[in-house]
Amino acid sequence: MATERDFYEILGVPRTASQDEIQRAYRKLARAHHPDINADPGAEERFKEVSEAYDVLSDPQTRRRYDAFGRDFRQVPEGTDPDAWTRQRTRAGAGARGTAGRGGAGGGGPAGGFGYTAGGEVDLDDLLGSLFGGRGRGVGPIPGADQEAELQLTMEEAFRGGRRPVTIAGPGGQRTLDVTIPAGVTNGQRIRLAGQGGSGSGGARAGDLYLIVSVAPHPRYRLDGRDLHVELRVAPWEAVLGASAAVTTPGGDSTVKVPPGSSSGRKLRLRGRGLPNPKGTPGDLYAEVRIMVPAHPSRTERKLFEELAAESDFDPRSPQ
Amino acid sequence: MSFALVRPARLDLEDFARATGTHPDLVRRLVTLGILDARRGPGGELWFAPGQAAAMARIQRLRAGLALNYAALGLVTDLLERIAVLESALRRARRPGG
Numbered sequence: 001m002a003t004e005r006d007f008y009e010i011l012g013v014p015r016t017a018s019q020d021e022i023q024r025a026y027r028k029l030a031r032a033h034h035p036d037i038n039a040d041p042g043a044e045e046r047f048k049e050v051s052e053a054y055d056v057l058s059d060p061q062t063r064r065r066y067d068a069f070g071r072d073f074r075q076v077p078e079g080t081d082p083d084a085w086t087r088q089r090t091r092a093g094a095g096a097r098g099t100a101g102r103g104g105a106g107g108g109g110p111a112g113g114f115g116y117t118a119g120g121e122v123d124l125d126d127l128l129g130s131l132f133g134g135r136g137r138g139v140g141p142i143p144g145a146d147q148e149a150e151l152q153l154t155m156e157e158a159f160r161g162g163r164r165p166v167t168i169a170g171p172g173g174q175r176t177l178d179v180t181i182p183a184g185v186t187n188g189q190r191i192r193l194a195g196q197g198g199s200g201s202g203g204a205r206a207g208d209l210y211l212i213v214s215v216a217p218h219p220r221y222r223l224d225g226r227d228l229h230v231e232l233r234v235a236p237w238e239a240v241l242g243a244s245a246a247v248t249t250p251g252g253d254s255t256v257k258v259p260p261g262s263s264s265g266r267k268l269r270l271r272g273r274g275l276p277n278p279k280g281t282p283g284d285l286y287a288e289v290r291i292m293v294p295a296h297p298s299r300t301e302r303k304l305f306e307e308l309a310a311e312s313d314f315d316p317r318s319p320q
Numbered sequence: 321m322s323f324a325l326v327r328p329a330r331l332d333l334e335d336f337a338r339a340t341g342t343h344p345d346l347v348r349r350l351v352t353l354g355i356l357d358a359r360r361g362p363g364g365e366l367w368f369a370p371g372q373a374a375a376m377a378r379i380q381r382l383r384a385g386l387a388l389n390y391a392a393l394g395l396v397t398d399l400l401e402r403i404a405v406l407e408s409a410l411r412r413a414r415r416p417g418g
Contacts, residue, residue: 034385140341143377188411
């Protein structure tokens, strides 16, 4: 475990906390971060941290030793005087040989006296192994939990697919996975990365990691399932007389025929030009007509519009 | 260790216990408590769908990690399943906002 956070800090309790408070804090955090309840890839790591902290602080004896000696308390022989040990520790860097503390006399302790190496060898596997399997000894290997993380893609990435590095929190810090995104993934779709989820205990297989796709909003396109909606701006005369207009799609430029007499809101469908579908028919692209007028018409334009206004008996507000 | 998550589409009690690294008595008990789903064969023997191996793993993790008893485990697994259904419905509902 890369983090060296204080166990009290991990549980969010003061050093003076009672055993009851420690237990309460642990139960709350364990419920919040249990890998089956919280599918976030970082949750498993937090759950392990919390459990490790509780393992130590829940037992008054190990807690006392932790308070006196810190994280490396397992390296310190039973009955060592904390002050002597601190002095020893400051000298250890210079390679000084220990004058034994009180209870350490004889040096027969299992940790082999004071010759500990900095960053010593606390058997983390042993410690963590007890989290899932160990508490009830005799429990066999338990496969890891499945995890979920959101994968935000741009519209173009969703359209074309391809490879992309994805950074995920996990045991031992962040890791980066090279993920193949199939062309045409849509919102809410899940990409399964087998064996990249929570780690199993006792050699059991790891869970799977599911990346849930979320396509980022695009300034030009709106996504509805696999259908793409795009605005098609036309001039009033194009809307009346019909026109061929260029429209940009994520798959490249395309031409739409605007039929004569198209009002704003008319949707022109380009079949199969939406998001591709790996397992079936691709979505469609809908170009929605939007009539735009010149904000500052030229003198001639104005005159022509005035003529049209005088000539035309078209009433857009008549109830048909 | 490998898990028989492939066809055959069902496992008998012994195979299921072996695949999940558990004792058949525990598996039988979880079935009685309605925590694991199993079907009865013609001779009254238990058959398990391969997906139940993942359910078993979850039960073991919850029990080991949160010290839940078997009655609570049934409740928690039911609630987790309901939450999963609700979350996916929520994701579907949010979908049009692309």
